[in-house]
Amino acid sequence: MNASGVRNAVITGIGVVAPTGIGTDAHWQAVLRGKSGIGRITRFDPASYPVRLAGQVPGFVARDHVSGRLLPQMDVWTHMSIAAADAALADADVNPAARPEYDMAVVTASSSGGTEFGQQEMVRLYQEGPSRVGAYQSIAWFYAATTGQLAIRYGMRGPCGVVCNEQAGGLDSLGHARRLIRSGTGLVVAGGLDASLCPYGLTAQLTNGRISTVDDPDGAYVPFDASASGYLPGEGGAILIVEDEEALGDRIPYGRIAGYASGIDPAPGRGRPRALGRVIRGALADAGIAPRDVDVVFADAMGTPEDDRDEAAALAEVFGARGVPVTAPKTLTGRLYAGGGALDVATALLAMRHNVLPHTTATTQLAPGCEIDLVLGDPRQRRLHTAVVVVRGHGGFTAAVVLQRD
Template sequence: MVKSIPMPTGKGAVTSTSGTVTDPVVTGIGVLAPTGAGVEAHWHAVLAGKSGISRINRFDPTSYPVRFAGQVPGFAAKDHVPGRLIPQTDHWTHLGLAAAAAALADARIDPAELPEYEMAVVTSSSSGGTEFGQHEMERLYLNGPSWVGAYQSIAWFYAATTGQISIRHGMRGPCGVLCCEQAGGLDALGQARRLLRTGSRLVVSGGTDASLCPYGLVAQLTNGHLSTVEDPARAYLPFDAAASGYLPGEGGAILVLESAAGAAARGMGHGYGIIAGYAAGFDPPPGSDRPPALRRTIERALADADVGPADVDVVFADGAGVPEADLAEARALAEVFGPRGVPVTVPKTLTGRLYGGGAALDVATALLSLCDSVIPHTAGPTHLAAGCEIDLVTDQPRDARLNTALVVARGHGGFNAALVLRRPEADRAEGECG
């Protein structure tokens, strides 16, 4: 059943005539990821451990230290985006538009039939339209300012995808973008949850990313965390003794969120699942004697969902593949759940880290996991690093009765977020979500 939460009181509290709020449900999912285009293709690839990592083919990576990444297979913008928009927008926005259209179709929603001011859009962005911006700079330096198009001023902008989704579907309610790197996908869904509690009927949310161009890759290299291992199967190994960083990727997921009452009125039941809790935090400065914020963030998300550590059946971890970051995350999980106290998985080893799109894709994967009562495995890792006392699911998927999942995301610079998902109904048969 959908949980009712007592409304907060005091300054800044949200109020309603009933004095309670209900958690939003996810009624539609659109996926464009290295593991495949569409929910079914992605989920089958995840369960099969089929990697979407390959040599970068959007440009020649020979002279770069990183040559492998997760790329969306077979995507052609002309098949998903109006022709006039293609030269005006970046590849990242093309992916977002396609994923949003797929999510709305999955939710069986025709936006033209709903009040335009009751539909909102909130997405996550990390790098913005880097490929579009790179091409415009090339024109500037090679040919002069008259060759730079007017769309340079907006196509790179972090909110471009939000704006284009809003325009295309006539969604004129509250719109925004969260720029918190990998954590942004959870932050966007957290904001979508707030909007549904304050009057919006429907929110399109999630994120995509696409910075696999020379300019985008060079910008990513500056943090020193990308893996330069030449074997793509061994380049991204979160929580493993041989971890050497991560591989980048493109794509992500867009979700449709509705109030439980709205979804029920349309005959959608509880959809794929319920967003039951959310929290965000920010790490103290490097060198500080204060602990990282992740443990506190997880505890706050659980409290927001009104569940305890024992209620969580699986954790979809951030899994950066950077030894010190992995150790910090493993310690936070062990402190909250106990050493090896809950199954942990990192399906993103099949896609690379998708930045603005990564956490939203993790949420989509976690919802499918809850629906089918199976924990997808983490492809790649074979030996846990010292100090990582977690129950990392490897080798093959693990069947389990799942009702509650925790998704964790950490972004470069200190961002971190946690989201709690609930299975649509505790007594619903497996495979009946959506």
């Protein structure tokens, strides 16, 4: 409980399923080495698509994490979420069966739902007829399917929910988790994943016009670079266990959710600034700190020239030109939509635990107008106490989280 008598929400467990690897250690080692998980799409033949590269989770076998009876009831996005949640609970040393069921909740984020499952059933409908469509089509595609499956799996009957704010959702789920902790819930499973690397899912993603069509894994997604041309999609993300700090006993958390804010961009043509700057300032104010107290910013890193300039301008406005180290490890994974913010939070917590600033791979030459101290070349050793994670989602959704550790 802080000085104002408000419960501190701390993160005690991390579970990662991402293009950089399955498991927290695999992901962290890939980040330190700059080992990219981006390559040619293998889930289907992408030859007829303008985008052929993405961040795919390597070696994921759903049967290793989900029973055979449940496998056909869920999309791969839910399979991956279960694997991440199991790992996060084990990391937090939490046994849900030993806790009051109404004292635990699940709040996940999703931006695409079960698109691969939905595509599979639509193909059956049009090729074989309605009798061949599985009963689980009614639930497996739905955005809240993962929240429901996790709540059932662990017997968590507290206030559960799902956030559908595209890239911002992973951070917004943590904002909701903190609110639940402050209102008396003891534990919340939060974070998010997405897995929409199927023809239907990729076609939907292409409509935003921001995906890079460069067919070079090393040069397609280079945020803040003079040659930036967009981003690459990816799958996966992270699940995080959020608890009331006073209930930890001897367990040591990764860090606490010290500040959170969200907002949305004004409609185009209104002449008003985008939301990122005020959202960052709002998160800092919520945490009760000044910009000078921040040790690192994990950037949204959209990868398009205009969006990169807007983000760099917002960071310079809040922190001063080159006023704080900025990094974007998501160049190793692509943008994971609802999983992106959650994975950035996991990476930021690991960075603070190990006092290492991860570097941004691929980017080599900052574009004009990007006056930021982007961490390039190699990781930097530095004492880290406070990190800010920022995200912007399609449609203007924007969020920022302040993370701190003692």
